[in-house]
Amino acid sequence: MSEEVKIVEVGPRDGLQNEMKILSTEKRVELIRKLIGTGLRFLEGGSFVSPKAIPQMENSDEIWDSLRSESADLCFLVPNQKGFEVALQAGVKSIAVFSATSDAFTRKNINRSVEESLDQFEPIVGEAKRKKIRVRGYISTVFGCPYEGFQDPKKCLKVTERLFKMGADEISIGDTIGVAHPRQIASVFGLLKKGFDIRKIAAHLHDTRGMAIVNIREALGQGVRVFDASIGGLGGCPYATGSSGNVATEEVCWLLEGLGFKTGVSVARLLAVAAWVEKEVERALKAKFYLSGPKHLYYDEPQSME
């Protein structure tokens, strides 16, 4: 029996909220259905933010309504108390909260220090747990901050500890600007696995420098078994030159399946969904595996990849 790895598909939220083209609620529902059809069981469904701030995520409650009976864990981002109330109203079963290691980053994004952002989420997470809602915590800028640069791994340790103490079920460690090197992956996850249950920790990597796949390889070696990824590499400020986004789900699954891990996801089907998404977002995706096409899908022997 091969070991299972959990893939968290973040395309419908972290991906789409960074795309210029705004997809209708129906299209977003269709995307999530297609993604579930590839075998994915954990997906970000949307975000309960103001549609004025992020119009890409409007009507996330309707997305939940349309998909609540699907056999998949759909997670919704909750930025504050108000968003949490909408989440409760909608009856979602999984939410995500977020902070970072860098005060400069949280101040710039949510006008709070890291500590203040955690103070704000503490009662939300407590209330969610009492209501049996699963909680995922995101920590941004763990490997580098656009304003502060290098981040000491101990900062991540501190934020992780606080989020677990609040009651978070899983914590996703983010390389927000995609600068991590395998050496840094080893330091950070090496520290985390000493202090916490590594099975509850995810790696959220961006492929900005083309290092995401080797970083996942390194994280696997450190015991990480949960990886965030985005179909076709969706997201990541695609219009800014030099910026590229989330690591592509099809590349992550291709790597993992070939290494003998079981993702439950079909790479061939992911490539087909990426082609559909590319038309919908109306811009050329840049993820290399997708661009190279669905030919020659084999590892060390010819095989069917369906």
Added chain:
Amino acid sequence: MSEEVKIVEVGPRDGLQNEMKILSTEKRVELIRKLIGTGLRFLEGGSFVSPKAIPQMENSDEIWDSLRSESADLCFLVPNQKGFEVALQAGVKSIAVFSATSDAFTRKNINRSVEESLDQFEPIVGEAKRKKIRVRGYISTVFGCPYEGFQDPKKCLKVTERLFKMGADEISIGDTIGVAHPRQIASVFGLLKKGFDIRKIAAHLHDTRGMAIVNIREALGQGVRVFDASIGGLGGCPYATGSSGNVATEEVCWLLEGLGFKTGVSVARLLAVAAWVEKEVERALKAKFYLSGPKHLYYDEPQSME
């Protein structure tokens, strides 16, 4: 003391011969000088082919004339007896010959079977060795052929054996269409290290599916210490949608230096040369590290990268 890894810069030959824009002899000399300035000591200088067939490589003998006094090993591709005579005339000290694992591939490219291509090179390599000229052998399509698909690793073993027997000093194992998975890297180099001195074997990887860097990580684990790479990912049919070429030298050096290997090459200087090359080839390079820019150059602590 950190272990040394040899980088073979193939941008000026394998890179440029696949670019639409033809660089003048002077520009190619300038490029090689700049590359040597980054610390690179092994480079492809050009190819003794007909300028009618490959105008990008015209006057490769002049390139050698201009650069013969540089403290770098400049290698020139020799496709046949006629090319070898030009090489001898020019007085180069390093040549490269090439074959593949796939008969369909060699037939399509040089109208010969693999065996026939090796028969043709045998006297050339013999003569080169008698004249104390270093010989590099390239083997294409080791991990997959565009016409035949999957390739049995034993085919590579057979071609490698024959090339070493002829007298080749180093053999470069090519993932020509960029389909290799780390699992296949492990099988192929695992076999090769059993039969041959792995220090004389190079990995020549393409980043078509975004797997080149993780494949290099895997090859390192198998004992490979010679890697081919191309500045800024130059080459690889850049105008064909979905095609991408050689792994970028700056990404390879970034990976290796951070893992504690010594390449002798400055990543910051490579990024500057990539910017220069991009202007000269008049098309946007796609290599991710280059696109993301020279900011945040650190591994697990802040450091100077010059």
